[in-house]
Amino acid sequence: MSHRVLVTDKLAEEGLAILKAEPGVEVVVDTKLAKDPAALKEALREADGIAIRSGTQLTADVLEGQPRLKAIVRAGVGVDNIDVPAATRQGIVVMNTPGGNTTSTAEHTMALMLSLARNVPRANDSLKSGKWDRNAFTGSELEGKTLGVVGLGRVGLAVARRAQGFGMTVIGYDPLLSAEKAQEHGIESLRLEEIWPRADFITVHTPLTPETRDIIGAKALAAMKPTVRIINCARGGLVDEAALVEALNAGKVAGAAIDVFDPEPPPGDLPVIKHPKVVVTPHLGASTEEAQVSVAVEAAQLLCNFLKRGQVKFAVNMPALDRAELQDVKLYLDMAWRLGMLHAQMDRGSIRNARLIYRGEVAAKNTKLITASFAAGLMESSLDEPVNLVNAMSLARSRGIEIEESSAEAPGDFGTMVQTEVTTERKTYVAAGTLFGKQFIRLVRLGSYLLDAHMDGTLLVFTHHDRPGLIGFIGRTMGDHGVNIAQMNVGREAPGGEAIGVVNLDSVPPPEALSALGENPNVLSSSVIKLPERGALPPWLQL
Numbered sequence: 001m002s003h004r005v006l007v008t009d010k011l012a013e014e015g016l017a018i019l020k021a022e023p024g025v026e027v028v029v030d031t032k033l034a035k036d037p038a039a040l041k042e043a044l045r046e047a048d049g050i051a052i053r054s055g056t057q058l059t060a061d062v063l064e065g066q067p068r069l070k071a072i073v074r075a076g077v078g079v080d081n082i083d084v085p086a087a088t089r090q091g092i093v094v095m096n097t098p099g100g101n102t103t104s105t106a107e108h109t110m111a112l113m114l115s116l117a118r119n120v121p122r123a124n125d126s127l128k129s130g131k132w133d134r135n136a137f138t139g140s141e142l143e144g145k146t147l148g149v150v151g152l153g154r155v156g157l158a159v160a161r162r163a164q165g166f167g168m169t170v171i172g173y174d175p176l177l178s179a180e181k182a183q184e185h186g187i188e189s190l191r192l193e194e195i196w197p198r199a200d201f202i203t204v205h206t207p208l209t210p211e212t213r214d215i216i217g218a219k220a221l222a223a224m225k226p227t228v229r230i231i232n233c234a235r236g237g238l239v240d241e242a243a244l245v246e247a248l249n250a251g252k253v254a255g256a257a258i259d260v261f262d263p264e265p266p267p268g269d270l271p272v273i274k275h276p277k278v279v280v281t282p283h284l285g286a287s288t289e290e291a292q293v294s295v296a297v298e299a300a301q302l303l304c305n306f307l308k309r310g311q312v313k314f315a316v317n318m319p320a321l322d323r324a325e326l327q328d329v330k331l332y333l334d335m336a337w338r339l340g341m342l343h344a345q346m347d348r349g350s351i352r353n354a355r356l357i358y359r360g361e362v363a364a365k366n367t368k369l370i371t372a373s374f375a376a377g378l379m380e381s382s383l384d385e386p387v388n389l390v391n392a393m394s395l396a397r398s399r400g401i402e403i404e405e406s407s408a409e410a411p412g413d414f415g416t417m418v419q420t421e422v423t424t425e426r427k428t429y430v431a432a433g434t435l436f437g438k439q440f441i442r443l444v445r446l447g448s449y450l451l452d453a454h455m456d457g458t459l460l461v462f463t464h465h466d467r468p469g470l471i472g473f474i475g476r477t478m479g480d481h482g483v484n485i486a487q488m489n490v491g492r493e494a495p496g497g498e499a500i501g502v503v504n505l506d507s508v509p510p511p512e513a514l515s516a517l518g519e520n521p522n523v524l525s526s527s528v529i530k531l532p533e534r535g536a537l538p539p540w541l542q543l
């Protein structure tokens with residue numbers, strides 16, 4: 001099977017070479033598509049994967065109705081040009097290449113900081129225009145100054161290390177970095193309000209989120225030293241540009257350097273771009289030979305490994321999954337998918353919530369994936385859209401179905417067991433599976449009854465009074481209607497009480513056969529459950 005990969009932004013040759021060399025991968029490079037959403041949407045109908053940088057907007061509209069598209073790889077960090085929730089709803093995995101451009105971006109931040117401190121761009125313009133003006137550009141040293149870093153992730157910490165090398169004191173804030181950890185990096189962790197009045201330079205390195213938008217706004221600017229210099233090499237929208245221009249004009253901020261805008265490209269006459277105290281670059285943080293090769297190579301490897309080998313790494317909308325791990329959990333994914341399908345076909349009301357209990361060996365595995373596989377099985381027959389490991393949990397949540405899981409490594413009745421409980425408006429249904437001989441999937445519990453049934457093909461599930469001759473009656477009735485029984489299992493709580501039977505059939509019994517069963521007063525209920533044949537995997541596991 002050939003996988004088509006679209007590349008719609010400029011990607012380094014080294015990355016393209018990897019894609020082109022992968023057998024079974026066809027590469028289509030068309031950077032014009034980045035500027036033409038309608039053509040991009042059309043082209044994606046024939047694509048299995050797409051590799052982009054920041055120039056291509058993958059909006060909900062572009063991503064909707066793309067049954068073939070399976071993976072988006074962003075050669076870079078920020079995924080704000082991708083509607084990730086829309087991709088997730090469509091079951092498309094979104095991956096990025098987080099570390100490849102950290103150094104380049106940190107170095108660009110330092111370049112901007114030094115340019116600001118030493119007036120390099122203005123001095124350059126002045127000299128090139130024929131002037132020799134040594135007095136207008138007196139700068140300021142970095143050594144001994146305080147740098148405030150907002151966002152101490154990969155880039156923020158890399159900037160902090162470099163600034164410390166220049167003899168700066170670094171203070172900072174990141175909700176995910178404890179004061180102790182910050183201390184280990186030689187950084188004093190402070191609240192934002194404490195950073196503003198202390199810093200001589202402030203640099204932002206957070207993603208753009210509703211919480212971080214305008215994180216440097218009028219109020220923050222008013223609390224800063226009038227000599228402060230601000231750098232944004234992360235995302236447009238983190239600094240309120242109108243408020244910044246006002247503060248620069250009022251002499252409340254000494255200068256700013258900006259690499260990123262919202263939107264991009266920005267209008268050419270944007271006041272912040274024109275402002276003499278502002279240094280600007282057109283989103284060049286990651287634009288070095290080294291970073292571009294690194295992110296392109298990584299992006300190409302991510303796409304090939306996903307499309308050809310099912311490996312998921314650096315996904316922003318699903319847990320990581322490498323090849324070995326996939327092999328390790330494959331049977332459990334299959335089992336959980338079948339258990340989900342079994343529940344979906346039980347005669348029940350609408351689902352409120354579900355719970356999975358992992359006992360024994362399975363508890364040490366990637367149970368989040370197994371739970372997602374169960375959710376996919378539970379919902380796939382009811383939904384029009386494709387359901388897979390990427391979107392199953394979010395589709396469940398969007399329908400108000402809470403799915404939770406718990407694990408206990410101590411084995412119960414079985415060395416390994418996945419117990420599933422689905423609560424509907426009527427009652428809670430329980431079904432559990434185990435692995436027999438480490439390769440065969442078995443249904444070992446239905447309701448309160450223990451069994452040992454195959455979980456494939458056509459199953460007749462019936463509840464009954466445990467009476468002599470009843471099993472013979474079931475066999476005869478199926479035989480009378482030309483249905484062969486492959487295997488039969490009965491579970492009961494006590495002799496003579498209520499019992500359950502699970503019969504693996506070679507074909508689907510006709511409705512008359514079920515009516516005939518219903519005429520026997522000892523048969524309390526009967527239903528036919530259709531599961532995939534043994535070895536048949538969901539499309540998203542056929543890798």
Ligand SMILES: NC(=O)c1ccc[n+]([C@@H]2O[C@H](COP(=O)([O-])OP(=O)(O)OC[C@H]3O[C@@H](n4cnc5c(N)ncnc54)[C@H](O)[C@@H]3O)[C@@H](O)[C@H]2O)c1
Pocket residue numbers: 077078079098101102105150151152153154155156173174175176177205206207208211212233234235259260283284285286287
């Ligand atoms: N200019 C460029 O070309 C370029 C290149 C690379 C990265 N970036 C951008 O730089 C930013 C940082 O990249 P990274 O690789 O360091 O990401 P990262 O995920 O490693 O770090 C981001 C950090 O921001 C922190 N954060 C989130 N909300 C915050 C808040 N309200 N206050 C303070 N901190 C907060 C997070 O906890 C995290 O530690 C991203 O926006 C990325 O898109 C830009």
Ligand SMILES: O=C(O)CC[C@@H](O)C(=O)O
Pocket residue numbers: 053054055075076077078079101283285286287
């Ligand atoms: O593609 C680029 O050059 C920008 C990348 C950068 O903004 C990122 O988020 O990684």
